[in-house]
Amino acid sequence: MSSPHILVFSEKATVYQELGQILPAETVTVHLATLTALRNALPAPEAALVLLHLSAANEAEALTLIDERAADASLVIIASETPTVAQFNMLLEHDVQALIAYPFQTEQVRATLTRALERAARQASQRYLKDNLTRVNRQLNQRLQEINAIYTVGKSVTSSLDVEEILARIVEASVNLTQAEEGFILLKNNGKLYLRVSKNMNAELAQRLCVEASDPIARQVIHSGRPTMLQRSTKIATGYLVRALLYVPIQSPERGTIGVLSVVNLEQERAFTENQLFTLSAIADFAAIALENAQLFAAVEAERSRLSAILEHAAEAILVTDLDNRLWLWSDSAAENFAIKPDARGQKVVDYIENIGVRELFARLGKDQTLIHNEVDLEDGRVFNAQLSSIDHIGRVVVMQDISHLKELDRLKSEFVSTVSHDLRTPLTTIQGYVELLERAGPLNEVQRDFISKALHSLNHITDLISDLLDIGRIEAGYDLEMCPFCINDVIQRSVDAHAVLVEQAELFTVLDIPDEPLWIRGNARRIRQVLDNLINNAIKYSRPGGAVKVTAQPGTDYVIVSIEDQGIGIPLEEQPKLFERFYRVHTPEVEDIYGTGLGLSIVKSVIEKHKGRVWVRSYPGKGSTFAFILSLCPPPSEDANA
Numbered sequence: 001m002s003s004p005h006i007l008v009f010s011e012k013a014t015v016y017q018e019l020g021q022i023l024p025a026e027t028v029t030v031h032l033a034t035l036t037a038l039r040n041a042l043p044a045p046e047a048a049l050v051l052l053h054l055s056a057a058n059e060a061e062a063l064t065l066i067d068e069r070a071a072d073a074s075l076v077i078i079a080s081e082t083p084t085v086a087q088f089n090m091l092l093e094h095d096v097q098a099l100i101a102y103p104f105q106t107e108q109v110r111a112t113l114t115r116a117l118e119r120a121a122r123q124a125s126q127r128y129l130k131d132n133l134t135r136v137n138r139q140l141n142q143r144l145q146e147i148n149a150i151y152t153v154g155k156s157v158t159s160s161l162d163v164e165e166i167l168a169r170i171v172e173a174s175v176n177l178t179q180a181e182e183g184f185i186l187l188k189n190n191g192k193l194y195l196r197v198s199k200n201m202n203a204e205l206a207q208r209l210c211v212e213a214s215d216p217i218a219r220q221v222i223h224s225g226r227p228t229m230l231q232r233s234t235k236i237a238t239g240y241l242v243r244a245l246l247y248v249p250i251q252s253p254e255r256g257t258i259g260v261l262s263v264v265n266l267e268q269e270r271a272f273t274e275n276q277l278f279t280l281s282a283i284a285d286f287a288a289i290a291l292e293n294a295q296l297f298a299a300v301e302a303e304r305s306r307l308s309a310i311l312e313h314a315a316e317a318i319l320v321t322d323l324d325n326r327l328w329l330w331s332d333s334a335a336e337n338f339a340i341k342p343d344a345r346g347q348k349v350v351d352y353i354e355n356i357g358v359r360e361l362f363a364r365l366g367k368d369q370t371l372i373h374n375e376v377d378l379e380d381g382r383v384f385n386a387q388l389s390s391i392d393h394i395g396r397v398v399v400m401q402d403i404s405h406l407k408e409l410d411r412l413k414s415e416f417v418s419t420v421s422h423d424l425r426t427p428l429t430t431i432q433g434y435v436e437l438l439e440r441a442g443p444l445n446e447v448q449r450d451f452i453s454k455a456l457h458s459l460n461h462i463t464d465l466i467s468d469l470l471d472i473g474r475i476e477a478g479y480d481l482e483m484c485p486f487c488i489n490d491v492i493q494r495s496v497d498a499h500a501v502l503v504e505q506a507e508l509f510t511v512l513d514i515p516d517e518p519l520w521i522r523g524n525a526r527r528i529r530q531v532l533d534n535l536i537n538n539a540i541k542y543s544r545p546g547g548a549v550k551v552t553a554q555p556g557t558d559y560v561i562v563s564i565e566d567q568g569i570g571i572p573l574e575e576q577p578k579l580f581e582r583f584y585r586v587h588t589p590e591v592e593d594i595y596g597t598g599l600g601l602s603i604v605k606s607v608i609e610k611h612k613g614r615v616w617v618r619s620y621p622g623k624g625s626t627f628a629f630i631l632s633l634c635p636p637p638s639e640d641a642n643a
């Protein structure tokens with residue numbers, strides 16, 4: 001530590017020499033004790049002690065001067081003779097450390113000065129600590145204010161999606177925090193920089209920047225992505241002179257540097273600080289987030305209105321719901337056909353829409369079901385084909401198309417087929433009868449017999465075809481479909497029995513697995529028998545000798561599943577979806593050699609659907625097939641009803 005420095009004001013040169021002997025000479029600096037010398041020497045912050053050798057002429061003024069200009073220095077007064085009362089009073093008044101008399105009493109002076117120096121050193125270090133504390137406190141306060149401002153900006157910025165409003169708040173906060181004279185934000189658009197908002201900016205300059213900011217410093221910040229802080233007079237923008245400027249980049253994580261947040265001082269020399277740079281950078285980050293949010297919001301809004309426009313004008317009736325099946329969006333056609341008013345948004349479909357078909361669609365929604373079809377009948381007789389799809393985490397979309405004209409065409413076609421089939425059946429029966437009678441008309445040779453057999457075979461085929469077609473027509477039209485409770489166990493048993501001969505001929509065997517307890521179905525026993533006959537017949541036809549035909553009835557709580565399983569040729573996977581279409585036969589050489597019309601399974605499907613059931617197939621080529629259908633059980637008819 002360097003030795004303490006002592007300033008001595010005295011008119012006597014001997015004072016210096018004597019003090020030099022008492023204290024190390026280099027620590028003592030002597031000045032003439034005139035007022036001018038005092039004025040010139042003070043303040044002397046490095047001096048630990050100021051020793052003032054008073055002369056009666058100047059003591060009052062000298063003391064005032066020291067009070068004013070060296071308030072922090074410790075003062076020791078050298079009195080020429082024995083100190084007077086006035087000098088003691090002075091000592092009290094001016095916070096004087098000590099009073100020493102001249103001529104010096106060496107030991108006494110040394111002891112007094114050593115004590116005074118020690119005290120001065122203590123006071124200096126206290127002062128230093130206090131100053132430091134005040135400085136750190138001030139800095140802390142400043143940082144606190146800045147952080148508070150950043151927080152406030154962050155909060156206000158993220159609470160709004162209006163870009164202009166957000167940018168204005170950001171510039172305002174930046175100017176306030178840095179106490180700058182002006183602030184502005186330049187944003188990049190198509191590679192050019194434009195002024196978006198400004199605070200306190202000269203209107204003329206703002207006008208010029210509006211066109212396209214030709215600010216090279218801003219360009220450099222954009223280019224480098226780093227802030228720039230200039231503290232000397234610089235010409236920016238359109239030739240304006242600034243004293244200090246601080247430019248920080250606005251950086252988007254997606255699009256890089258998208259703009260510059262700037263504060264400038266045009267008049268005042270005050271430079272910006274590192275802290276302010278930090279604060280401004282934090283605010284610029286908020287600006288980037290806010291701009292990004294606003295842009296995303298605008299994009300989402302645009303998408304939403306596009307989607308709404310598409311939906312509204314779609315020809316199909318479209319309903320979009322959330323995961324709770326609450327209406328969210330719908331097309332004009334849906335609004336028109338299902339009386340959906342604007343107040344429907346947020347209402348449950350089943351509470352709002354009265355149409356039974358639409359309600360059924362939602363009622364059928366199972367846990368894992370993603371696609372449901374239904375035909376929706378409208379009051380005016382039109383029919384819509386409705387398809388409901390579930391979309392993960394979003395909700396459901398129902399698309400409905402008017403298929404009334406297709407339905408009408410289908411009806412006309414069925415009517416036509418039915419009429420033609422009916423008209424063909426009578427002459428065909430006559431032909432069949434006469435061909436069968438030919439044998440009785442006289443002896444026939446082998447060739448004639450062979451021709452007759454072939455003709456009869458073809459006639460049988462046409463008759464089967466016609467009766468199948470007539471059946472389909474009747475089933476679809478709902479004729480011959482009186483429904484009443486019957487016991488399906490008996491029907492299965494009778495169908496299996498009826499095929500016993502065929503099974504034997506085909507060198508197969510039957511396994512029958514039906515429960516003893518009667519399973520009651522409300523339906524048409526004759527048609528269900530037809531279904532079983534078709535399926536068992538197919539199982540026999542498409543099997544290889546040695547295989548089993550297994551018929552099972554498995555009851556559930558309120559339903560029964562009937563399945564017919566074989567170990568035959570099986571059906572390729574790609575053919576399976578088309579099996580239930582009319583006239584569809586699998587295109588393999590094996591099937592071509594087996595007699596069939598391709599109508600059996602479509603009859604099965606029509607009958608089961610008329611019974612509100614469902615039919616399906618599971619098959620593996622070369623291993624076999626299982627056709628199954630499900631029907632609802634009904635309570636057994638009461639004894640009275642049976643009687």
Ligand code: ADP
Nearest residue numbers: 538539542585586591596597598599600601625
């Ligand atoms: P078909 O009169 O031709 O048997 P179906 O409508 O009953 O007509 O069956 C349609 C087609 O489905 C059949 O041509 C056959 O290719 C296939 N098929 C039906 N049942 C079976 C089965 N049990 N095993 C293999 N293929 C079958």
